[in-house]
Amino acid sequence: MSRIKIDEARCTRCGKCIRVCPLGLLKGDANTATYLPSSGDAVCIACGHCLAACPRSAIAIDNVAPEACEVADVPLPGFEDVRRLVMRRRSMRLYQQRPVPKDEIARLIDAVRWAPTARNNQQVGWVVVMQPERVREAAGQVVEFLRARQEVPALTSAWDHGYDMVLRGAPHLVIAHGPAETGWSATDCAIxxxxxxxxxxxxxxxxxxxxxxxxxxxxxxxxxxxxxxxxGHKAYGALMLGYPLSAVLRVPPRKEASVHWV
Ligand SMILES: Cc1cc2nc3c(=O)[nH]c(=O)nc-3n(C[C@H](O)[C@H](O)[C@H](O)COP(=O)(O)O)c2cc1C
Structure with missing residues (x-):
């Protein structure tokens, strides 16, 4: 069954969906309502650009009706707001010990579903370690891994003196995983x-x-x-997570961007 369903009665043949399809799969013209030939169905990545561009809400994807998709009418934050967010994101290494509610973490993970993935494969999975004792246990396993290989002695020594340089006493750990050995998993998880x-x-x-x-x-x-x-999946990255104890009062300097303009 086709992943894309086009409501012929609603389609005005404007061609907007045809122009935005990244793989050029959609067909149709002034006389024929847009359609996805069966040859295109196997190739379609269901990215939803056609649905997003259709002014008549005529396109459904994977049986999700256009009406069920959020309307993109609220203005986006301006450049300055986003710039400030990027510049004031810092690595937090001091955490309050109060837990972050599960719903709050779930809300963030839910929003990340709209981050890009290669071929729109959406195969990033998550493990959220909610119990601080489990986070500490994982930190201990990392220490023993490094100790056995005589790596980062400062870190193992700090652990032996009661300081966790691995997961910094964070109450939670958020792990992103994806299918091992597929070309883009590491990139998808990093994004x-x-x-x-x-x-x-x-x-x-x-x-x-x-x-x-x-x-x-x-x-x-x-x-x-x-x-x-x-x-079959690999942990391609992880974040410590908690309510921060420290504040960001200034934005430190960074190297100039190395750019070669051609
Ligand atoms: C892939 C990656 C791995 C990192 N691993 C650690 C880590 O294990 N422990 C740590 O304290 N910081 C870690 N960091 C944080 C970096 O040290 C930090 O991003 C960098 O010093 C810049 O500081 P900022 O994030 O506050 O801007 C890591 C950052 C990246 C991107």
Whole structure:
């Protein structure tokens, strides 16, 4: 069955959907309502650009009616607002110990569904570690992974002295995973986590990339599996998460962008 359904009665043959289809799959002209030939159905990635462009709400995708899709009529935040959000996103390494409500985290993950994925495959999955004890347990496993390989002695030594440089005592850990060995999983997960991080900042939460965790989870997949990353999937990135204890009072400098204009 076709992923795209076009309501012929509503279609005005304006051709807007045909022009925005990234794969050029839709057909039709001034006399024929738009249609998706069967040859195109297997190729269609259901990105929804046709639905988004149709002024007559004539296109449904995967049986989701256009009326069920959010109307894009509220003005977007301006450049300055988004710039400020990007510049004031910081790695938070000091967290309050009060938990972040599950609903709040779910709200962020829900919004990340609209972050781009290669071929619109939408295969990023999440593991959210809600229990601080489980986060600490994972940090301990990362320490032992590094210790066994004699990596980052400062980190293992800090752990032995009661300081967690791996997950910084964060109450939660948010892991993004995707099918292992597929070309774009790592990129899709990085985009998803980056989007999550910005949303979290806008919601008053603090995050920090958990690079040591990702390193260890890659070298010793049992660490991720124990937390529920499914078989065949790999943890491509993770964020510590909690309510921040520290404030961002100034924006520190960064290197000039290296750009070659052609
Ligand atoms: C892929 C990646 C892995 C990171 N891993 C860690 C980590 O394991 N622990 C940590 O404290 N910070 C980690 N960071 C945070 C960086 O140190 C931080 O982004 C950088 O110093 C810039 O600071 P800012 O994020 O506050 O702007 C990581 C960042 C990235 C992008």
């Amino acid at each position: 998803a986590l980056t989007t999550f991080e910005l949303l979290a900042r806008s919601a008053g939460l603090g995050t920090c990339w958990a690079g040591f965790f990702t390193w260890a989870a890659s070298g010793q997949p049992s660490i991720a599996e124990a937390l529920g990353v499914p078989e």
